[in-house]
Every structure is written in C-alpha cells, then in structure tokens.
Amino acid sequence: MMDGAPRFRYTEAQIIQAEEYPDMRVMLEGNHNTAHNYIGGTIGDPHTSFRDPFVFLIHSNVDRLYATWQLQPEKEWRLDPDRIYGSESDTATTGTYPEAHIGILSPLELWAGVDAPGAEESVVETRPWAPPENQQAIKNSRDKSLVSNPPRYDTTVSG
Ligand SMILES: [Cu+2]
DSSP states (O other): OOSSSOOOSSOHHHHHHOSSHHHHHHHHHHHHHHHHHHHOGGGGSTTTGGGSTTHHHHHHHHHHHHHHHHTOTTOGGGGOTTTTTGGGTTOOOBSOTTSOBOOTTSOOTTTTOTTSTTOOTTOOOOTTSSTTTOOOOOOOTTOHHHHSSOOOOSOOOOO
16 A cells, blocks of 8 residues: 555646557557556456446546547547557457457457457456347447547647
8 A cells, every 4th residue: 555645657747648540559558557557456456456336537637638639639649549549550460368468359258249259358247248138349549430539528638
C-alpha cells in the first residue's frame, strides 16, 4: 500500500498531446495499470477486477481520456478507423492464451462470441452473444462504430 495519491508516470496533458496512437496507448495503459495496482485487492487482479464496482471509475476515466485524445482540434484522422492506430493498425493476436497479446484486428469479446476465429480462449459464453439469442457480431477495434463517434464528456481537458 502506497501512501498518498497514486504516482502516475504521465500527466493527462501528456496523454492527450501524444501525436500517434501507439505513444498515447502506452501512456494511457501505464496510468491505468498504476490505478489498478494503487487500489489493489480485487481490482489489482485481472481475473477479479470487474467484480469491484470501482473498476468502472478507472475505466470511465480511460474512456474519457481516449475520447479527448481523439477529439483534439485538427486531428480528424483519429476518427478514421483506417488511420487512427498508425503503426498498430494491422496487429492481430499473437502468442497463446493466457499470455496472448490482443491486436487491433482481434475479434472483440463478448460481442464476437466464444467461437470467433482468434477469440480469446476459455471465455464464458454470455447472452445475448450466445445461445439462445446468438446475437454474435464480429467486430474488431477498427469497426467504424467504435472509432468514428467518440462520446463527448462535459469535462474538457486541454493540452
Ligand atoms: Cu483496467
């Protein structure tokens, strides 16, 4: 247990001002990991973190910072699924579970269902993306619905 506030390696301004996605991702993930580890306990373990409602506070802030990065002035290319990810645009799943690295082109759980090619193994089937509804939808991180219309927040973090 650390004393005081978490010591984030990057400021919000640094994250938002990153020019390219890979640089922004590394900073955002780093601060996200710091938040998980700072709180610790259930949230510090990837297998149990989403059993703790406070995890949604961490991830809501990740979403806010990501959307703010996307919506920076004169960066409309960050709303283009073919351009936003830069050098990571064509990455796929590498390695094997549970040590696999998920790529931009990896199918996204839970929407893809458990049988999607390249989907993570040992994911529990979850309705409606499983029988009897079978509403599986194969999407990856370049899906226009996930990139082109980020949420607008009532807080603006300026760079
Ligand atoms: Cu997290």
